[in-house]
Amino acid sequence: MANAERLDRERVIKAAVELLDSDGLDALSTRRLGTVLNSSPNVMYWHVGSMENLVGLATDQVFAELTLAIEGASWRDDLAQTARDLRLLFSRHPWLTEAFSTHPRIHGPAIVRFQNHLLQVCSRAGFEGFDLDWAGASVFTQVLGDAWGRTPSPMPKDRTTTPTEIVEQVRGDLADYPLLLERYEALANADPGTVDEASFEFGLTVLLDGLQARLNQRPPAP
Amino acid sequence: MANAERLDRERVIKAAVELLDSDGLDALSTRRLGTVLNSSPNVMYWHVGSMENLVGLATDQVFAELTLAIEGASWRDDLAQTARDLRLLFSRHPWLTEAFSTHPRIHGPAIVRFQNHLLQVCSRAGFEGFDLDWAGASVFTQVLGDAWGRTPSPMPKDRTTTPTEIVEQVRGDLADYPLLLERYEALANADPGTVDEASFEFGLTVLLDGLQARLNQRPPAP
DNA sequence: ACCTGAACACCGTTCAAGT
DNA sequence: ACCTGAACACCGTTCAAGT
Numbered sequence: 048m049a050n051a052e053r054l055d056r057e058r059v060i061k062a063a064v065e066l067l068d069s070d071g072l073d074a075l076s077t078r079r080l081g082t083v084l085n086s087s088p089n090v091m092y093w094h095v096g097s098m099e100n101l102v103g104l105a106t107d108q109v110f111a112e113l114t115l116a117i118e119g120a121s122w123r124d125d126l127a128q129t130a131r132d133l134r135l136l137f138s139r140h141p142w143l144t145e146a147f148s149t150h151p152r153i154h155g156p157a158i159v160r161f162q163n164h165l166l167q168v169c170s171r172a173g174f175e176g177f178d179l180d181w182a183g184a185s186v187f188t189q190v191l192g193d194a195w196g197r198t199p200s201p202m203p204k205d206r207t208t209t210p211t212e213i214v215e216q217v218r219g220d221l222a223d224y225p226l227l228l229e230r231y232e233a234l235a236n237a238d239p240g241t242v243d244e245a246s247f248e249f250g251l252t253v254l255l256d257g258l259q260a261r262l263n264q265r266p267p268a269p
Numbered sequence: 270m271a272n273a274e275r276l277d278r279e280r281v282i283k284a285a286v287e288l289l290d291s292d293g294l295d296a297l298s299t300r301r302l303g304t305v306l307n308s309s310p311n312v313m314y315w316h317v318g319s320m321e322n323l324v325g326l327a328t329d330q331v332f333a334e335l336t337l338a339i340e341g342a343s344w345r346d347d348l349a350q351t352a353r354d355l356r357l358l359f360s361r362h363p364w365l366t367e368a369f370s371t372h373p374r375i376h377g378p379a380i381v382r383f384q385n386h387l388l389q390v391c392s393r394a395g396f397e398g399f400d401l402d403w404a405g406a407s408v409f410t411q412v413l414g415d416a417w418g419r420t421p422s423p424m425p426k427d428r429t430t431t432p433t434e435i436v437e438q439v440r441g442d443l444a445d446y447p448l449l450l451e452r453y454e455a456l457a458n459a460d461p462g463t464v465d466e467a468s469f470e471f472g473l474t475v476l477l478d479g480l481q482a483r484l485n486q487r488p489p490a491p
Numbered sequence: 492a493c494c495t496g497a498a499c500a501c502c503g504t505t506c507a508a509g510t
Numbered sequence: 511a512c513c514t515g516a517a518c519a520c521c522g523t524t525c526a527a528g529t
Contacts, residue, residue, distance in 0.1 A: 053512080054512080054513085076501085076502065076503080077502080077503060077504080078501085078502075078503095086513075086514085087513065087514045087515075088514090088515090089503085089504075089505085089513090089514080089515095090512090090513070090514090092503095092504075092505085093511090093512060093513070094512090097503085097504080098503060098504090144370050145370050145371055147370075147417065148366050148367050148369075148370035148371070148417060149367055149370070149371070151417065151418075154439065154442070155442075156442055159439070159442050159443060159446065159449065160446070162446075162449055163445075163446040163448065163449040166448050166449055166452060167448065170448065176455070177455070177456075177459075177464065177467065177468070177471075178471065179452065180452055180456065180468075181467075181468050181471040181472060182471075182475075184414075184418060184468070184472075185414075185471075185472050185475055187414075188410070188411065188414025188415065188417070188418065188472070189410065189414070191414055191417065192406075192407075192409075192410025192411070192413055192414050193410065195369065195370060195373065195410070195413065196373075196406060196410065217376065217381070220376070220377075220378060220381050221381060223385075224381065224382075224384075224385040226385065226388050226389065226392065227381065227384055227385040227388055230388060230401065230402055233398070233399070233402075234399075234402065237399075242399065245399065245403075246399070246402075246403050246406070249399075249400065249403040249404075249407075249483075250403060250406075250407050250410070252479070252483070253404075253407055253476065253479030253480055253482070253483055254475065254476075254479055255479070256478065256479040256482035256483065257474070257475035257476055257477070257478040257479030257480075257482070258475055258479075259482075260475070260478035260479070260481075260482065261471075261474070261475055261478065275493080276493080276494085298520085298521065298522080299521080299522060299523080300520085300521075300522095308494075308495085309494065309495045309496075310495090310496090311494090311495080311496095311522090311523075311524085312493095312494070312495090314522095314523075314524085315492090315493060315494070316493095319522085319523080320522060320523090
């Protein structure tokens with residue numbers, strides 16, 4: 048099975064990202080990748096070394112999609128913009144949450160560039176020293192946690208269970224917790240898109256207000 | 270290979286948690302579990318149905334360790350206490366981050382009880398409606414993100430790489446980002462335990478201040 | 492009711508061998 | 511330098527068969 052063009056690292060990564068975007072992290076296997084590339088079940092090893100490495104390269108690849116513009120507005124606007132862009136990245140590539148949790152030490156040029164951007168924005172805000180690291184990390188964490196909460200259970204054609212059905216299933220477990228049951232029902236009856244959006248903005252506002260409070264305690268040098 | 274005592278659901282889950290605690294999520298396989306239980310490679314199927322289900326049951330099992338006491342102090346203290354307890358749970362069972370990200374829809378009595386506790390504390394603080402859900406979720410997200418950032422790369426005996434060596438390895442990638450390099454070095458030279466603690470407390474304070482700011486905008490009814 | 496053995500369809504990775 | 515074939519040591523899951 049000779050393929051039309053010669054393979055290289057870039058084409059392998061591109062095929063990996065396509066597989067990940069369409070079918071998720073589990074779908075990325077050495078053998079499926081070989082099939083997609085019209086090649087042998089283990090082509091990737093020459094080009095990227097290992098599965099773990101390939102996931103890291105694919106992650107770095109999609110991080111390159113981020114614009115990371117500094118608009119010149121307030122640090123609040125810059126940080127909010129960064130968080131919203133990152134959120135969109137995670138929604139375009141839902142496998143990112145799983146990739147980060149199973150391979151926690153991913154790094155690469157685009158990720159490093161993103162980390163630096165976060166630090167720059169937080170630095171402008173007035174953070175220094177370790178506060179700088181922690182402020183940046185809190186933004187990333189916020190988006191990661193938001194995306195995690197939004198990850199749909201992977202049930203491809205499993206008779207798409209409606210929210211109402213889910214509530215029925217857990218109603219027994221919730222018998223002792225009327226407040227929790229009330230919230231489950233409220234969420235089941237709300238429009239998912241609207242709730243997702245508002246939920247993210249709630250978290251973002253809380254985060255920015257919290258950072259602001261921290262800055263107010265340590266006012267900038269005159 | 271007859272085993273001394275009869276198996277039941279509880280013993281299977283207990284063995285699973287021990288395997289997870291000692292060797293991580295990857296170590297939990299049907300065959301290893303069978304070996305540990307002095308039984309066949311597929312014993313678990315009769316008792317828990319599937320691997321996915323077993324991970325959920327193990328997660329719920331460890332969530333039962335949480336005390337979830339309401340101290341009667343301020344909502345801030347209660348929420349901080351809950352977050353710190355949850356953090357300790359994640360550090361006792363480092364596989365939890367991966368479990369939540371690979372099986373996002375885990376639920377069970379102990380988890381439901383924890384969710385209810387979060388809602389109760391947030392409700393006392395003055396949150397209502399969807400704000401209640403989002404406030405609770407932000408606490409869980411905060412701890413999850415903190416634990417994620419702390420997950421050590423699983424390199425068992427891989428010549429424990431020192432932080433300084435890591436900095437050397439990425440120094441090339443960081444050439445264009447002096448601020449980022451400076452932060453890497455500062456973190457490499459700091460005591461990990463102290464930094465972890467301070468990092469968590471920073472995030473927690475930011476979160477609580479942010480929630481407080483939200484409450485101030487919507488003062489409680491008189 | 493509970494457990495075993497064998498099988499199916501997969502994995503990641505290595506390595507000698509090909510071109 | 512790049513790719514293939516075959517093999518090794520694993521997976522989760524099913525199912526007929528045992529007790």
